[in-house]
Structures are given as structure tokens and as C-alpha cells.
Amino acid sequence: MAKLTMTVNGKTVSAEAEGRTLLSSFLREGLGMTGTHVGCDTSQCGACVVHVDGQAVKSCTVLAHDVAGADVRTIEGMANPDGSLGKIQQAFQDHHGLQCGFCTPGMVMSAAALLAENPKPTEAEVRHHLEGNICRCTGYHNIVKAVLAASGQDVSKIAAE
């Protein structure tokens, strides 16, 4: 066990962690932040995506100690300061971008990384960017629509509802 410090959603946090502790376990078990979901634990599904220094990563496939000192952002950091849903989260709600919600934390974090880099993506770019995020419920159309809506684009002509 060794002490580990990083910034999570703007706050400095410290906890003891073994060398093998995954970033996903550190967040969920070490810090009690269970918003980050673990779907597959084999780097396939993207439910565990968080940002490390602004980059989307699968937190089940990153060692917590390897990102010591980093600036980590999770789904808990996506709400507005007053606790209301952030822009991407609200768009997912408005456009039915979730059903069971299991994949949603990863979807929102991947979408946020895309919009930071490409503020007005095309539908094809959104689909390409979300390739590593698997959803078993929605069939993706409404997720793509939500991301396009969150980017401020008109989605009224996109068919799926």
C-alpha cells in the first residue's frame, strides 16, 4: 500500500492504494465515487471512461498509481455547480439517450472529450468517436442525437426517436 494523491473533479484527494489498484477501483472503492461504472473490466465496453488530464481513458485499464498527481474528471464532475444536469447530461435526458443508464457515464465522458476537441461534430464523427462505448439498450441513435444536440446543432431532422 502506498499513499496516492490526485485531483478528482477539482478537489485534491488522497487514499492508500496497492500497486495493482485500477483507477476505476480507486474511484469507486477508494473514494466511494460510484458514478463511474465497470461493465466488462476488459477494456471493451467504455462504461468506465473518465478523463485524465483532459484525455478520455478506460479507467479499468489504467493503474491508479500511474496517474498519481493527474487531473481526473468523472461523471460526478459533469453536473452544473448548482447540482442541475450539465449540458450533455441534459441532452441525454431530453433525447432519450439512455434506458437502463449503465453505459451513460462512459457515454457522457466520451462525448465530452469529443466536444472539447471538435465542438460541432458531424453524425459520422460522433458515431466514429463512440466506437469504444457499447450500449445494450438504446440502439445508439438517440445517444448520437443527444451528443449532436449538446453541441448546439439542430437535431429536429434526425429521424430516430
Added chain:
Amino acid sequence: MHNFDFVKPSTIAEAVKALSDGDAQALSGGQTLLPSMKQRLAAPGTLVSLTGIAEMKGVCKGDGGLHIGAATPHAVVAREAAAHYPALAALAGGIGDPAVRSRGTIGGSIANNDPAACYPAAVLASGATVVTNKRQIAADDYFQGMFTTALEEGEIVIEVRFPIPQKAAYVKFNQPASRFALTGVFVAKFGDGVRVAVTGASNNGVFRWTEGEKALSSSFSADAVKGLSVDPAEMISDLHGTPEYRAHLVKVLTGRAVAQANG
């Protein structure tokens, strides 16, 4: 995953020293190693992270081509190699998905030498040089069959140096579940000839399709390989494709890569 000691040196010298212990293993992006440790296929006593070594990161123009630090993530190569070697940047930008590209590195990819990985095709087709802490290895000598390379115990890749071809393209036929290449072909045209490297297809890992190279060196057009056939004898057989299917893909993808390189 079995527990281990985690160390994160900031220089190559410290990393090499830490790796001289027989029970230690290098960790780069972890996109292959961590899943195999979870399955207990690997269980090092010490894990030596290479991600904190500044001298192993970055893309720069250097002697005879483009130098890429071994610990440079795919996403950075996709961005920073684009102006110098677009085919290489496009290959890096097509690996896995964005989260894999944030962490996975060129050094980890070519050290692992997965038979379906993309980078080995670029390294071999470009005739790149693999620079380690001990020596420089020509791509033709570096890849020695699937999951096998010329690297010795404790030796690490520091940098890869790519000569920049006049024209090049990589075409990958996706295996949609894994996002690796079912078959991928990298074609590179230099002043003195064409090199064609194939990944994903052979039981022997990445290889050069010399017959295709010969035909393309005399005429760099998609038609030049049309009349050739690829021997399926050494090709991979799995539920995604037969050896004959992969052999056929080699030819088809080579033609597409040439057409793309000719723009």
C-alpha cells in the same frame, strides 16, 4: 490481478536499471499488459511504468525521417505526425477507439507484436529503425513471428525512426468486435522501390508481400497486383475468416492501399 511493486522512473537509465531485475516488466499504455495481468497470463513482481519518461515521448523530424518516442500515445501520433507522414498518422488514428488511443503507445504495440496490430505493418513497410537502450534494429530483423521480436530480456524500445516515403497508405479491414485488423496492408513507395507489409493475416505475424512489392516497383498502380495470387498456406484460420479469405484480402487491400496512396 496479482499484486506487484509499482515504480515510475523519470529517465531511461533508471527504467533500464529497474528492469534488470528478472521479475520486472515494462508498462507503457497498459492496454494489452493490464488485461493480460487480470487474466494472470502475466504476473510481474515489479511493474516499471515508462509513461513518466519525457525523453521517450514525442514526435519530431530528425535524421532521415520522423522520430517517434516509444511512449508516445497513438492519439498524439495521429495529431503530430499528420503534417509529416499522413499515412502513419491515419493508421494511429484508426487504432481501437479514442480511449485506447489516449493510452496505448507505439513502443508497447511493437514490443507486443500482436499478429493483428497495426503499427508493425507501418514499421515494416517503412523500413523503419527500432532504437532500443542497447542498439538500433532494422525493421526487417526486428519482427520475428507473432508475439516475437528481436528484443532481449530487459531491453526496451526507446524510439522508432521512420523514413518518409514518397507515397503511402494503410488500409485496414476491421474485425469489428476487437477493432484490430482482420487483415491490414501498408504500402510505401520510395525512390528505390515499393514495400508492402501485411498484418492480421499470417500465422507468422507481420510479413512483407515480396511478390506484390516486385509488381508495384515496376508499376505503382492497383492493376499491377490484380493478376497475382497469395498463397493461403501460412494464413490465419479462425471464426472470422478462412486462410483463403485472408489471402484474398491481402491482394484486395494492397490494391486499395495503392489507389489511396495515388490519391
